[in-house]
Amino acid sequence: MSLLSIRDLRTEFQSPSGIARAVDGVSFDVEPGEIFGIVGESGCGKSATCRSILRLFGGAAARIAGGQILLDGVGDLAAMPERQLAQVRGRDAAFIFQDPLTALNPTMKVGKQIAEVILRHRKVGRAEARAAALQLLRDVQVTSPERRLEAYPHELSGGLRQRVVIAMALALRPRLIIADEPTTALDVTVQDQILRLLKERRDSLGTSIILITHDLGVVSQICDRMAVMYAGRLVETGRVREVLDAPSHPYTRALLAALPGQVGRDRALTPIEGAPPSLIAPPPGCRFAPRCAHAVARCTLGDPPPLAPRAGAAPGHLDACILDEVSDAAA
Amino acid sequence: MPQLEFRQVERRFPVKRDLGDVLARRGRVWLHAVRGVDLAVRRGEILGIVGESGCGKSTLARIGVGLQPADGGAVLFDGRPLDGPDRAGRLQMVFQDPYSSLNPRMTIGAQLAEVVAHYQPQLSRAARGARVQEILAEVGLVPETALKFPHALSGGQRQRVSIARALCPGPEILVADEPVSALDASVQAQIINLLKRLNRDKGLTIVFISHDMNVVRYLCDRVAVMYLGEIVELQDSAALFAAAAHPYTRALIAAVPDVRRSQPMAEPISGEIPDPFAVLPGCRFAPRCPLAEAACQAPQPMRVLGQDGLVRCWKAVPAA
């Protein structure tokens, strides 16, 4: 049975210009011990999807408007009262925020902040919690951890701050870690170490991980399966090697084609023309159609196309493009 | 003469002492974030700075544009010492987080007009507005953007606005601190194309800090590699990526994730992430270096490498 099963999730933000449907009918499963990657353009709803799981909206005017979030052995998180959900946070599932500064209290030393997480959920003394905090900093390979316990967040580099946040997430050994761009602020060697650390957690404790990133290289490196998101919906999902090596949705293909490393220095990179659509009043039909080089008239009709397998695709590799065949000639 | 020159630049931060420091009766503990950096930025080039998280890149960048003083050494701009931000705004910085440099309560047009007015007070209201439109067009934003508030923009648009803001004074040098790190591939491509165009068409000098080696390889003419507050390699970009000389640079390149593979190409660098408090007298990379031997415990000065390169590793330079 899946550890986490998200069914037709809908999350809305109230904004002055109307209701933004940031997550609009998203479904996916995460298996025990699996690393699941979510990628997609900035603003497409990756963070909103994952924040919905633990309802961590940080005061934003957000609400889950529909769907289920089934966590194995715990129940439907979407229907759970806040008091009960507070117990799930940290203990069963922990969240690593995109911006480490929002997750840390600027006026409290980091050692104390890590210890607080432990004190909140476990019956231990202060000294024991502090010792555990020290060990956690060692686990995430912070050097001179004794000194760093005494530091305030602003005194740490971006990379160190993120490792502190990761240490807090690991503190209670949750079964699920939701990591929202955990390595975006880090250089490649530290990123490599953090990714190995997360992977090792998975290998040794069977922790499942949802990893949001815009770095396709990172997904390629450590994820088992992945989903590509566009304008509040999933447009492609499958095993990582199948999606990255044989992408079938035009959006996934365009995203891969925009990467540097495919062209020489003398040629311009090829971004996707245009901008993502409004989530308040999205266009009819496929939401990528206005920017899609392959779009035909029927792409712009009716409801957004659902995820479906293509003839000949590997099992579990689905995409939401209505065309039978997407050739590169038009791109 | 280099356009911007760092000469033996130092920066230290005082750090709270821990119990061990108190017991050992150590006085102040210092974190040496930038140590003796010599770096010459050439007019019209795109110079990349890469290096481990916490190695001092942002600190060096802030010192380079005069936002933070150096504790030792000097920064020369057009040959003259820089003390504080340039009054004419010829040195501008783009910050990693575009939110932090934008005022959430002002429209984009109003904020940009304010910056223009600061540097060109003689301009009329209308001329200011025209200049703002010109700059918005330059960074590829539609005129209506001027009427919007920051929260109404996407990440990529916001980053373009913060570049627009930096362009308002008509800078000669742009120091961009990880300007594309938080952006998806498509928006990243837009920003990189923009920076490249500003460099090609307007001769804007760019110092580009990044940890994305693929982007650096594509965009930069030369690359400086930092490790623990020091520059350990400086080379022409093509030469660096073809044959990195310093073992740390090689490890950095090997750790780049590849969309075509599930595993990184090489084994990661072993050993601890460097401790800025316990810095060794010899090569600072020695504890993690696969090639380290006894001679590496001696201080490593910069050595000339080929035509136009520098490297801080005795093994990287063939004995003369």
Ligand SMILES: Nc1ncnc2c1ncn2[C@@H]1O[C@H](COP(=O)(O)OP(=O)(O)OP(=O)(O)O)[C@@H](O)[C@H]1O
């Ligand atoms: N507090 C909020 N109030 C109103 N709208 C919001 C709020 N937070 C997010 N949104 C909107 O919801 C949409 C999804 O945002 P989300 O943060 O999930 O995007 P993302 O995919 O994580 O993007 P990024 O890669 O930039 O982090 C965006 O279009 C955004 O404008």
Ligand SMILES: Nc1ncnc2c1ncn2[C@@H]1O[C@H](COP(=O)(O)OP(=O)(O)OP(=O)(O)O)[C@@H](O)[C@H]1O
């Ligand atoms: N205001 C400060 N007080 C104390 N220490 C600081 C301060 N600012 C920076 N440091 C320390 O100086 C070192 C260099 O920091 P800096 O932010 O320049 O690194 P960086 O190379 O930009 O790292 P990243 O890639 O993570 O952004 C770090 O160890 C950091 O903790």
Ligand code: SF4
């Ligand atoms: S459905 Fe049409 S518009 Fe959407 S991705 Fe496929 S071809 Fe493009």
Ligand SMILES: [Mg+2]
């Ligand atoms: Mg996000």
Ligand SMILES: [Mg+2]
């Ligand atoms: Mg930095």
